[in-house]
């Protein structure tokens with residue numbers, strides 16, 4: 279079959295493999311009276327978006343313009359709202375005309391960026407572990423990943439000195455993302471400042487994937503836009519999926535150096551038209567009418583984090599309490615290590631025995647092996663019931 283080498287390098291992807299296992303479990307559960315699937319494997323929240331956003335979308339749905347293709351020029355009201363948000367949020371003046379781009383999710387943006395800035399064989403630095411689209415995007419561009427392992431004992435801080443100056447000179451792109459999925463670490467702004475300074479010194483692009491910018495639970499989230507060098511080397515990706523719970527609507531944006539925005543825009547001109555004006559109206563309403571939405575989410579996620587951590591610790595599974603919202607990042611329990619199970623084998627066995635789905639850490643790169651990601655995307659009562667199911671099963675091992 280004529281399948282490209284790029285696709286074979288991509289592999290099946292952790293979310294797709296997990297999806298198959300979950301749907302197989304769900305159909306077995308229905309026919310055999312097993313406990314229903316409790317899906318804690320995706321950062322797709324049960325929490326609701328602001329009504330103002332949904333009302334704005336609904337109000338625009340019947341408009342003929344909402345059904346038309348939306349070319350870049352027509353996204354200006356959206357881009358202007360983003361520029362106003364950047365001014366309020368970071369005190370940074372951004373040019374809506376040249377420095378902002380609408381995206382169909384930040385995943386889309388991070389996956390397409392390498393095609394816009396790299397040639398085949400170019401090297402790009404990724405954190406290990408990292409969000410899967412960072413690596414996937416490099417494979418699509420036939421670029422070479424250079425992995426920078428993150429060390430739990432160093433608080434998942436990137437050690438930029440691990441690469442020699444020659445290796446830095448050899449890079450064309452570096453992709454970072456703090457607050458960091460999957461290690462659930464807020465990170466520090468000084469890390470980004472250092473990355474930006476190195477990007478300028480060694481002449482590479484710095485992409486910062488920042489969908490969790492409003493979901494730090496401890497400290498202030500880093501943002502590339504606050505680094506003095508962002509216009510010299512950088513592009514930052516933001517999303518409506520996490521802070522405004524609009525994941526299914528696929529709305530996000532990039533802010534960055536004019537030449538990077540222009541390159542990504544040119545690439546996207548081949549691939550897609552923009553989201554409907556109706557969806558853009560919802561995004562504008564979220565930014566303008568519900569700027570504090572993420573604040574209430576943080577309170578809820580903090581409670582979920584603490585209650586789920588307590589519940590897991592009560593069944594003997596130690597938890598490092600994370601500094602950002604939405605997930606727990608758990609070390610494989612001793613029972614798994616005794617059986618020499620890796621993270622994927624553990625997740626498959628857990629799902630089979632309990633109906634609770636987690637994400638194996640190996641789906642985020644070799645550095646994620648030995649870890650599991652649990653998404654706090656159900657109410658506390660469901661999470662605690664899940665912890666009880668997990669605890670009963672671990673006790674049988």
Ligand SMILES: Cc1ncc(COP(=O)(O)O)c(C=O)c1O
Nearest residue numbers: 321383384385409459517519530
């Ligand atoms: C680091 C990171 N980037 C991107 C995404 C995808 O976000 P979006 O829904 O905007 O595509 C996620 C989703 O979990 C993520 O964790």
